[in-house]
Amino acid sequence: MYLPIGITTMTDQDKAIESRISEKAVDSFNDAPNARYKQIMRSLVRHLHAFVSEVELTEQEWFEGIRFLTETGHKCDGLVRQEFILLSDTLGVSMLVDAINHRHSASATDTTVFGPFYIEGMPEREFGENMAFTPGEAALVRGRVVDTQGKPLADAVLDVWQTAENGMYSGQDTEQPFGNLRGRYRTDANGYFAIRTIVPVCYPIPTDGPVGRMLDAANRHPWRPAHLHFMIDAPGYRKLVTHLFNHDDPYLDSDAVFGVKHSLQVIYEDRVSHDDLSADLGMQVPFKRACYEFVMEAE
Incomplete structure (x- = not known):
């Protein structure tokens, strides 16, 4: 033995x-x-x-564990970087807690991890407003928010955030303009929403701290597949925290935080001519378009 x-x-x-x-x-x-x-x-x-x-x-292993947790706390800055959430994510705990706390009807949209880079108080944006202030492949994300009976939910708030092309979130990357690739959108009277942005890119989670060393010791990669974060609120309905993943991303099957669900994958289709909305928004062609219908469950 x-x-x-x-x-x-x-x-x-x-x-x-x-x-x-x-x-x-x-x-x-x-x-x-x-x-x-x-x-x-x-x-x-x-x-x-x-x-x-x-x-x-062993006592040495116990001490190393204490030091690891201490360094994890020191790496948190209280605003953008939350190393303990990152640790929870990469150990699969976040997704397990999510699964336990968001058991829902089969028709409701799947949830996934919240992530460590959300920032409160981002700008309110108009229907179809562009939230991208840094370069990238232009995209229009449109769709509806409905309940499990298909009833459209008017004035639902969609808090949205994503990384820039360099794989970093605003706040994490201090050179990005305030509110870049972040915003709070609302559905119209028929439950429709429209978001102008850039196509999300895959990116590595931060590896300059204890979590990065843990992944390296386990011979695990730090990459997350490209995605767009959503936190959706509507009065009388359960808050929905989820992502939309690019359907062709190479890391869908090996997400570092185990957050991918097949139902949350979308296609960013090529558009070489306008649709009814992109023309009204003054978008230049060509661009990419993704469509999705979020289904919220009553409280």
Whole structure:
């Protein structure tokens, strides 16, 4: 049997001592007045102790883990960079929490991870307004927001964000103009929306911190497939947080944060002539167009 350096074969007495330590730690939360807090903390400590016992964690490995978490906290800046969310994303925890908390009817649009680069308070944009202030392949993203019965939802708010062509979000890249590739759009009376932007590109998540070192140690790549973020709000409906992924992206099957769902893939089709909307918006041809219908579930 393999044993870590410095670890000897465990006796029955050792097992009893370690078991008592775990039991005492779990039971220390028995008097917590909040039942949900008690449930979570007892389970967390139980599973944490089981992990330590299973891998026979050495003191050096324990210290490295503490240092890793400390450095993860230091890498968070409180505004744009959230290394703990990035860690949760790359461990698949974010998608698991999303799946548990967003069980919905088969007809509702699938959710996916929120991501670490959302910024509140971005500009309100008009129907079809261009949110791209940096170069890229011009695109028109249009569609509708409806409920599960197909009823259009007027005045729904679509908070949208994406990276620039250099693979970085505004805020993350301080040279981008304020609000670049970000904005809050609203649906019209018939539930339609229109967003002028650029075609999203695939990009690597930040690798200059602890999460990057973890991926490197695991021989994992840091790439996310090209996508457009959406957070959609409508009174009386469950908030929808999701992406639209480019259907032909090479990283769809190996997303670093496990966020891809087939139902969220869209085609950016070539347009060499105007459609009814692009002409009214004064778009130059050629451009790319993607269409999608978001289905929201009542609260």
